[in-house]
Amino acid sequence: MHVTSRQFKDNARGAVADANLRQSLATMKTGFRAKRGVAVAALPEFEALREAGKAMKDHTLAHLDHYLERFEEKVTASGGHVHWAPDADAACRTVLDICRRHNARLVTKGKSMVAEEIELNAFLQKNGIEPVETDLGEYIIQLRHELPSHIIAPAIHVRKDQVADSFRDTHTQFPADRPLEEPRDLLDEARTVLRDRFLTADVGITGANMLIAETGSTVIVTNEGNGDLTQLLPRVHIVVTSIDKVVPTLEDSSIVLRLLARSATGQPMSTYTTFSTGPRRPEDPDGPEHFHVVLLDNGRSRMLGTQVQDVLRCIRCAACINHCPIYGAVGGHAYGSVYPGPIGSVLTPGLASLEEAANLPNASTLCGRCEAVCPMKIPLPRMLRHWREEEFARHLVPARARWGLRLWAFTARRPALYRFGTGLAARALRLLGGRRGRLARLPLAGGWTRVRDLPVPEPGGTFMARYKRRETH
Amino acid sequence: MQSSAAPSSPPSAPAPPAAPRVALFVTCLADLFRPTVGFAALRLLEQAGCVVSVPEGQTCCGQPAYNSGDRADARAQAKAMVEALNAEAVDYVVAPSGSCASQIRHHYPVLLADDPALAARARHLADKTHELVSFLVDVRGWTDVTARLDAAVTYHDTCSGLRELGIKDQPRALLSKVAGLELRELAAAEECCGFGGTFCVKYPDISGRMVGDKADDIAGTGAGLVLGGDLGCLLNIAGHLKRRGSAVQARHVAEVLAGLTDGPAIGEADPTVEHGR
Numbered sequence: 001m002h003v004t005s006r007q008f009k010d011n012a013r014g015a016v017a018d019a020n021l022r023q024s025l026a027t028m029k030t031g032f033r034a035k036r037g038v039a040v041a042a043l044p045e046f047e048a049l050r051e052a053g054k055a056m057k058d059h060t061l062a063h064l065d066h067y068l069e070r071f072e073e074k075v076t077a078s079g080g081h082v083h084w085a086p087d088a089d090a091a092c093r094t095v096l097d098i099c100r101r102h103n104a105r106l107v108t109k110g111k112s113m114v115a116e117e118i119e120l121n122a123f124l125q126k127n128g129i130e131p132v133e134t135d136l137g138e139y140i141i142q143l144r145h146e147l148p149s150h151i152i153a154p155a156i157h158v159r160k161d162q163v164a165d166s167f168r169d170t171h172t173q174f175p176a177d178r179p180l181e182e183p184r185d186l187l188d189e190a191r192t193v194l195r196d197r198f199l200t201a202d203v204g205i206t207g208a209n210m211l212i213a214e215t216g217s218t219v220i221v222t223n224e225g226n227g228d229l230t231q232l233l234p235r236v237h238i239v240v241t242s243i244d245k246v247v248p249t250l251e252d253s254s255i256v257l258r259l260l261a262r263s264a265t266g267q268p269m270s271t272y273t274t275f276s277t278g279p280r281r282p283e284d285p286d287g288p289e290h291f292h293v294v295l296l297d298n299g300r301s302r303m304l305g306t307q308v309q310d311v312l313r314c315i316r317c318a319a320c321i322n323h324c325p326i327y328g329a330v331g332g333h334a335y336g337s338v339y340p341g342p343i344g345s346v347l348t349p350g351l352a353s354l355e356e357a358a359n360l361p362n363a364s365t366l367c368g369r370c371e372a373v374c375p376m377k378i379p380l381p382r383m384l385r386h387w388r389e390e391e392f393a394r395h396l397v398p399a400r401a402r403w404g405l406r407l408w409a410f411t412a413r414r415p416a417l418y419r420f421g422t423g424l425a426a427r428a429l430r431l432l433g434g435r436r437g438r439l440a441r442l443p444l445a446g447g448w449t450r451v452r453d454l455p456v457p458e459p460g461g462t463f464m465a466r467y468k469r470r471e472t473h
Numbered sequence: 474m475q476s477s478a479a480p481s482s483p484p485s486a487p488a489p490p491a492a493p494r495v496a497l498f499v500t501c502l503a504d505l506f507r508p509t510v511g512f513a514a515l516r517l518l519e520q521a522g523c524v525v526s527v528p529e530g531q532t533c534c535g536q537p538a539y540n541s542g543d544r545a546d547a548r549a550q551a552k553a554m555v556e557a558l559n560a561e562a563v564d565y566v567v568a569p570s571g572s573c574a575s576q577i578r579h580h581y582p583v584l585l586a587d588d589p590a591l592a593a594r595a596r597h598l599a600d601k602t603h604e605l606v607s608f609l610v611d612v613r614g615w616t617d618v619t620a621r622l623d624a625a626v627t628y629h630d631t632c633s634g635l636r637e638l639g640i641k642d643q644p645r646a647l648l649s650k651v652a653g654l655e656l657r658e659l660a661a662a663e664e665c666c667g668f669g670g671t672f673c674v675k676y677p678d679i680s681g682r683m684v685g686d687k688a689d690d691i692a693g694t695g696a697g698l699v700l701g702g703d704l705g706c707l708l709n710i711a712g713h714l715k716r717r718g719s720a721v722q723a724r725h726v727a728e729v730l731a732g733l734t735d736g737p738a739i740g741e742a743d744p745t746v747e748h749g750r
Contacts, residue, residue, distance in 0.1 A: 009676065009678075012676065012678050012679050013678045016678050016679060016681070016682040325664055325665045325667070325683050326679055326683075329679050329682040329683055329686075330679060330682075362672070362675060362676075363672075363676060363679070364669070364672065365632065365665050365667065365668065365669025365670075365672045365673075365683075366540060366632075366669060366670075366672075367632035367636070367665035367669070368632055368633070368636040368637065369632070369636065369663070369665070371636075372636055385539070385540065385542065387542075388540070388541060388542030389542040389543075389544050390542070391542050392541065392542035392543050392544070393542075393544075397541070397542065401541070401671075402543075405537065405538055405541055405543050405546060406543070406546065408537060408538075409535075409538050409543070409546035409549065409550060412501075412532045412533045412535070412550055412553070413532075413549055413550065413553045415529065415530045415531070415532055415557070418532045422501075422504060422505050425505060426505055434743075435742065436742050437737055437740050437741045437742040437743060438712065438715050438740040438741075440716070445674070446677075447673070447674030447675065447677045448673065448674050448677070448712070450677040450678075450681065451677050451678070451680060451681030451684065451685075451713065451716065452681070452684060452709060452712030452713035452715075452716045453712045453713075453715045453716045453740060454708075454712055454740075455506060455708050455711050455712055455715075455739045455740030456506075456740075457505055457506045457507075457508075458506070458507060458508055458509060458736070458743075459743060460508070461508075462504050462505055462508060463499050463503060463504040463508035463510075463511035463512070464499070464504055464527075464531075466508050466512075467508075467511065467527055
């Protein structure tokens with residue numbers, strides 16, 4: 001997993017100044033947020049479903065080995081194969097081996113964040129296999145050689161006219177002067193191009209929104225139908241997924257399905273919900289001849305039994321991302337991880353390392369909106385704070401900030417010393433800015449004064465001093 | 474903008490035997506930057522029939538350490554405040570801040586859970602601690618606001634108060650009783666202003682964008698005054714409004730409810746003070 005979160009601050013500075021991005025993010029806020037709000041308000045049992053989802057996933061995570069083994073048994077019994085991949089490299093090699101065994105040259109792909117996490121496309125390309133994304137958003141960013149900037153709307157940062165430019169550059173088989181101004185034109189062209197790919201692909205790769213232990217089924221939810229064509233038309237279907245996606249029973253999957261689309265896009269259900277169980281049986285009219293599931297760990301099992309285990313309940317709906325004011329200000333690319341927003345800031349240090357994910361746990365005001373909208377009730381602020389504590393304990397925090405805090409804490413535990421300090425500060429700040437009531441600049445406070453003035457204390461000293469005076473006079 | 478102070482004597486003096494004893498936790502930011510908020514809290518609590526004390530040893534609730542990952546200092550600060558606020562001596566502890574009240578209510582019991590000497594006291598303090606406005610409305614059932622302010626105002630729901638303590642209707646209920654006041658709701662009232670404690674100095678670019686959006690929304694209401702229940706957020710908002718040259722003023726909601734709006738708003742020049750003092 002390639003993480004560039006060390007550049008977060010620089011990325012963020014560029015992002016907040018990007019007018020195009022600002023416009024895309026504004027649309028996201030009004031769109032996703034409003035639609036979720038309407039969908040949730042229309043479902044009286046939404047809170048009860050959240051509780052049920054949390055309890056079901058907590059139970060599953062407590063018995064994860066059991067349910068994963070049951071899932072494997074059922075997949076095998078239905079004629080499929082499960083491949084355990086401890087890390088990204090193992091997962092990529094497994095996929096490549098399967099492709100090579102079937103002499104695959106062209107691979108179609110449904111949307112999969114796990115495939116993004118393991119950077120599967122680059123790996124396949126390096127090894128002479130052409131992967132083609134079939135989700136429109138993923139297809140657009142593939143053409144633009146970009147990473148997704150959102151886990152359910154990967155091309156949310158791309159404007160319509162930029163899509164048209166990419167299509168003109170790539171689809172040179174069409175007349176150069178064709179109209180591509182309307183979304184419909186873009187959709188039709190993508191559909192025409194992709195249809196041929198669906199029909200000629202040797203292998204179809206999808207992710208999975210869930211794995212059902214009881215039946216050995218994998219579940220995908222999509223709105224474009226591309227996932228179904230990806231997994232049904234080629235001879236081989238490979239599901240690239242991770243161990244945290246398993247749920248015990250078919251019935252349990254309905255809890256997640258009822259929460260997922262409502263939290264994500266505000267739909268009661270996605271347009272397509274598809275359950276795949278093994279390869280095509282003799283009596284089936286269609287379906288793949290071979291069915292493989294690559295089960296990725298990549299740091300997830302390490303999180304079990306720790307302070308961040310709860311993040312494994314995540315169903316990747318992106319509600320936390322859509323409601324995050326930080327994401328809303330900087331967009332997804334600034335994070336430097338394929339998982340942006342609050343969920344990414346908790347997940348990335350666990351999947352990669354705290355060192356590589358530097359900045360991410362701190363890039364939050366802990367405003368709590370992510371937890372408030374999370375359908376699985378993941379306590380994201382608590383876990384962000386946990387990573388901050390790890391950073392502090394492991395001396396990953398800059399020495400100046402560290403000693404500043406310790407000095408402040410030393411003083412704050414000694415009221416007499418503290419009163420002396422605050423009295424001094426009140427006087428000093430008033431000397432500097434008393435005339436205007438505020439300061440535009442102050443040594444050592446550049447972080448504050450870069451974007452706002454610092455109001456100075458009221459005249460007459462601190463509350464404690466004035467209260468005491470009033471009492472004794 | 475016209476304002477006039479409410480009568481300052483409590484509704485019934487001397488206090489009846491049932492008058493609850495309240496310890497005021499003034500909070501470090503109000504103590505240093507905005508003593509008026511502390512005096513407004515005193516006045517409101519007295520109007521609501523409480524006997525108020527200001528515990529001597531109080532300093533800060535410890536959020537700067539807690540939210541920066543410095544758990545040892547956060548714990549030490551929690552211990553110091555459990556002892557200083559001495560909840561055993563009063564019926565309630567009240568703070569004019571959602572985030573500081575929440576730190577005590579929700580986070581002290583966790584921080585001190587394995588401290589044999591203080592776990593029970595921390596729990597006890599947590600149960601007795603309230604944010605000022607929600608205390609007045611939910612605990613005291615008090616709505617006898619006597620203040621007057623002829624102004625159109627808007628109200629920013631600060632995050633900890635809103636999401637950790639459920640403070641949303643209480644300030645609106647009391648503001649609706651302020652004579653002459655017209656409340657205009659913000660477009661994204663529940664969106665964070667970008668303060669976030671140390672966040673705002675660690676990530677000034679992002680914080681600046683967030684508070685900029687907030688300032689746009691505030692301007693969009695046409696109100697001349699923005700109110701809120703947390704001084705950190707208000708210093709951020711006021712500081713940014715002044716930086717962009719806006720005439721919109723910012724105050725803590727308690728100042729308006731207590732009728733203490735004669736002095737300058739947050740970050741405004743004080744015409745009566747020359748310099749220095």
